[in-house]
Amino acid sequence: MAKLDMNAEGGPKFMADPFTIPDIKCGAMEDLDSYMAHPKHNTDLGFPGELIDNWQEVAIAKIGELAEKNRAFQVYLDSCVKCGACTDKCHYFLGTGDPKNMPVARQDLLRSVYRRYYTFAGKYFPKLVGARDLTREVLDEWYNYYHQCSQCRRCSVFCPYGIDTAEISMAARDIMNAVGKGQKYCNEIIAKAQDVGNNLGLNPKALRATLEDLEEDLEEETGLSVRIPLDEKGADILLITPSADFFADPHIDGLLGYAKVFHEAGVSWTVSSYASEAANFGMFIGSYENMRTLSLRIRQAAIDLGVKRIVFGECGHAWRVAYSFLNTLAGPFDFLDQDYPIPQHIMEFTHDMIQKGELNFDKSRNDHIRLTYHDSCNVARGAGMGGYEGGQFDLPREVLKACCNNYFDMDRDTTHESTFCCGGGGGLLTDELMDLRVKGASPRMTALKDVTDEHGVTHMAAICAICKTQFSKVMPKYGYEMDSIMSVHQLVASALILTGQEIEEDTAPEGNGVATEVSS
Amino acid sequence: MAYDVNGATIEHDEEGYITNLSEWSKELADVIATAEAVDMGEEHWAVVNFLRDYYEEYQIAPAVRVLIKSIKKSMGPEVGNNKYMYELFPYGPAKQACKIAGLPKPTGCV
Amino acid sequence: MTATLFAILYYVATLLLVVGVAMKMRRYAKAPAPLKIPTMPAPRTMKGVYFRMFREVVVFESLFKSNKWIWLFGYLFHFGMLVVVLRHFRYVTYDIWWWLELIQPFGIYASYLMVIGLMGLLVRRIVVERIRYISSPSDYLMLILLIAIAATGMGMTFVQPVDIVAVKGFFLGLLRLQINPLPSSPMLLIHLALVALLMIIFPISKLMHGPGIFFSPTRNQIDNSREKRHIAPWAKKLEE
Structure with a gap:
């Protein structure tokens, strides 16, 4: 039986149970940046090498294009009622307490921009509906938090409309690649796979x-x-x-x-x-x-x-x-x-x-x-x-x-369709995101510890x-x-x-x- | 981003892997190891040398299993096992040892 | 004068609601789903998909799995509102259908459920830190609007009764393109104005979640990707 060193100095902590909801810690993970792709990684995949000058214009146009090409993207941007059902379902939120890791908040990073440029309410009453301009800060925030989503779809199980944050996060990365803001880990690997x-x-x-x-x-x-x-x-x-x-x-x-x-x-x-x-x-x-x-x-x-x-x-x-x-x-x-x-x-x-x-x-x-x-x-x-x-x-x-x-088996609410992601999926299995990976694994690790305690x-x-x-x-x-x-x-x-x-x-x-x- | 080896500047990427593989030298390996807080001993060098030989032949790092098998042959099972490899290179025989050996970083789901 | 104003308001609101929702639904229908993305495990037959959608729409299955409090308040609100709205059909039909007679006595209770549900959702939005964090002003206002509609409606039963026969006359008139007199009770006029507002904002707000769920690929797709090839028209062009 594994001997668990639960209180290792500075080490990660198990949760009281795998579903413990943390207090909100605004900005807890805002400084975590995964490495940007080098120009060659981007151009290998047909994307601009570096952030293009008219990135704002291109990104906004890309949102419109995706809304027409992908029903899920369009319907999910429109349908969320902010009921809050998903807010405690993401392992990265449970592990970090950063509110932008709540699925709805992660979607809203993009939804707020979509509303600003593509909806009546957002065009004329932006403050009222939480719409905002696409600024450089917003783009950087996208890069940061859309690379804190492992696209595991746990939130989509629990959303009353089936809104899938993975779809939004994939679209966001597609938009960022279109303007030359790709991630090194993914793009380097895709280029390699296409070559070798x-x-x-x-x-x-x-x-x-x-x-x-x-x-x-x-x-x-x-x-x-x-x-x-x-x-x-x-x-x-x-x-x-x-x-x-x-x-x-x-x-x-x-x-x-x-x-x-x-x-x-x-x-x-x-x-x-x-x-x-x-x-x-x-x-x-x-x-x-x-x-x-x-x-x-x-x-x-x-x-x-x-x-x-x-x-x-x-x-x-x-x-x-x-x-x-x-x-x-x-x-x-x-x-x-x-x-x-x-x-x-x-x-x-x-x-x-x-x-x-x-x-x-x-x-x-x-x-x-x-x-x-x-x-x-x-x-x-x-x-x-x-x-x-x-x-x-x-x-x-x-x-x-x-x-x-x-x-x-582990707790039924942490397995089958309710399984917690390992914390490294969706293009996050890279060393510079280790802090996130360790924290994101805590719901799974806690569920594992429970069966270790109970069944050895x-x-x-x-x-x-x-x-x-x-x-x-x-x-x-x-x-x-x-x-x-x-x-x-x-x-x-x-x-x-x-x-x-x-x-x-x-x-x-x-x-x-x-x-x-x-x-x- | 560069290592300094006796006054020479050797470029590396964000993660400390050298960008021009031909610039590797034993002195550089010591510099990288120091930056990684690895104290290079005979066993470390055995790993690094094997990695470099393998790379020269195959242009890629060997599977960890292949590495361990070879070290087991040359230095015995006390050294040639997974656990000991992690004692030598705490961040993993694949990634950390490759960095010191001047090999590119293994990419993918590894 | 008031009657004319409200007549115009209701014609415009109805037009905007119907055309707006139809246009949105057309947009949803036109956008292809390029890939099969049902949230698994998913039904393997169309019948199964209908049953899954039925459970989502009728009992809010996913929400129930997710959060019992939101489910309870959301369900009370939606179910109460459904009965209340059905009960309002008596104002636009000349002969009262048998099922309208049947639900008639429950209308009042339904309005209680609706308000309790809405209040519960509003309190959660204010009190629960996570939900407060994700709320925009419009999210609060939408709940307040619905509460105000329900409250003024109930007010006409409990506080300031109105001549509902005249109200019915007004709406039946609208159906025949006639403007009949409308009682000038403030409670009624506020109620009607707020309902018209709700109708107008429906297609441009999150209220589109109602029609939206039927277009949600994670809920309406069949799990048969290995057996049947699925391809979007724009993706098909890549193959040429």
Whole structure:
């Protein structure tokens, strides 16, 4: 059981409960600025390199353009009645107390300008309806606070009209990019993905070396030739996974898990070096065009490799784009096998295998772990799974319960559609925003602490690359080990006994001291 | 934004990563390490050297797992493990060690 | 003179309300939703979407999940207002429909609910720090306007009764493009003036949340993006 150092000097504090509403602290986060994009990052994406001279005019025109091109933007700017239902729903507000992190207040940063230039009341009675001119201060405020929104959509669950702050924050970033005020983290990464094929900048040679290295590990562990094929034409399945799965911990353990499951399923599959990224940061900056460019790489890779199916790895925002947008952005996928979901999530694949009884688990291998599951925001509220309403909540849990004996859920109001964001989503997973990330994680960390206190929970599993990185950085600040965050397929991998795999005594509790062959 | 190495000025970005990778030198590594409050010892250098060799071959930093495996081979399992890497480089073997080794910052969800 | 003035006022207010709301709704309908963004989990059939929308509009489901106090006051206000407005139909119909007779006795109680709800919302807006922070003058004024309308309406029952037969005559006349006499009770005239004001500002204010919710993509879209390709006309052009 994790020993929690709750009162570490200067460290973050747990909340009394995950829903504790803080006192309002005006301006608490106003000095937090994420790094601006360099001119090259912006021009690579077709945006002006630096803030243009007539930025005000262009920004105002862009608001009008978006209102015509995007119904959600238009309806949500008009419909808010300031009822206050959303005010205590954002993890960044709960963690910081800065009132501009309340969803409605964040929307109002833009709504006030929209009203000034596009509504009768705002044009003639600005003070009355809280309308204001678009000044340099307002633009800077947009930049600051629209980069304190992880676009997790928790507020949209609770709004009586379904107003989604993510839509407003994406639009705001789109407007800022149009005038040359982009964010470094997102824009540098999008440019890299469009150039090299993934957010990391991992070239085909390095990718191949990494995968070969991992194949060695798998062979050493299982005694079997478990492959992670790259660019293999004619494979049935194209795996699209976040490049973090090729690089970071615990992501890479998840990749090993997919490989084992595919191996056991006996399917032919491949990774593509051309489309070696699941995550689509185009969504974060609200750029349909950039999101489309990145999505088309996946289509192209599927065509070039001649695959029949596309399966996505564990990545939250990627799954939202894949499940909800891919067909729109890069469809129709009439050249793929229509008998399978297009695209399919690795969780659906594994779950299916478990249902068919084709995976042999030794659950006791995960007995040192007392586990909970973090519903990643974009999977929970932005996508589906399993072909039925709410499948995205059941499938991961059923997979986890199939390979772990000790599973405990966190408070229901912090999971499923009400899940709290990890605090690092939506283009905020960058070091200069660490203060915000740590504070924004506090509702989740508090809910986790509650199950640690109650059930001795030691580990938390997630299916999002951002969640995994964010938690591995943030959990130590709350007294947990950095490896307390795990990939779901990492747990699958450690319990999965492959057909023909040799089991050594020290890893198999039931073993008799002699290597035994498992048959299925 | 620049490091000063024996009077020479070496540019770096907002986060301390040098902008011209060819300007790296062992002296610069010491300067960056000092700025990062890392006291460079033999083990730190083993990591930095591996990163630089790997980068030279692949133009990118290795996965943390690959790094650890290599260090485990060369310096034994006491050094070659995740936990110890974070003791050597508290801000992470990927990001902080890359900065000292003069490699670009790994980007993405990492 | 008063009758003529109010006749003009009501013709103008009705025109602005109908045309204004129609224009706004046309704007909403014309703007495409480029992507599938239902807040998940979402219904997988159109029937399911109707049911979701029904729950939002009839029982304020999301608001109930969110905040019980706002839900209670909001619901009392909206439900009370609905009954009160329905009850007002007797002033514009020659023969009273059977269901109007049915709700007739509840009108007074409904007006209590409406005022209690509005007062609750106003008190929360003033007392709760977070809601005070997000409130503009118009947000308070809107509540005060509605309270004033309700209060003057109730005033005509409890304080200063008016000749409602004459009022009905006036409105039935308007429907036939005739200007009939209007009682000059101050309570009535204030009530009518405020209602006309509400009608006029409806299309240019946050009151558009009423029609707006039906256009909200997070609530009215089906979760079928993998099965059926969704594409906006402007996005389709990118593919050419």
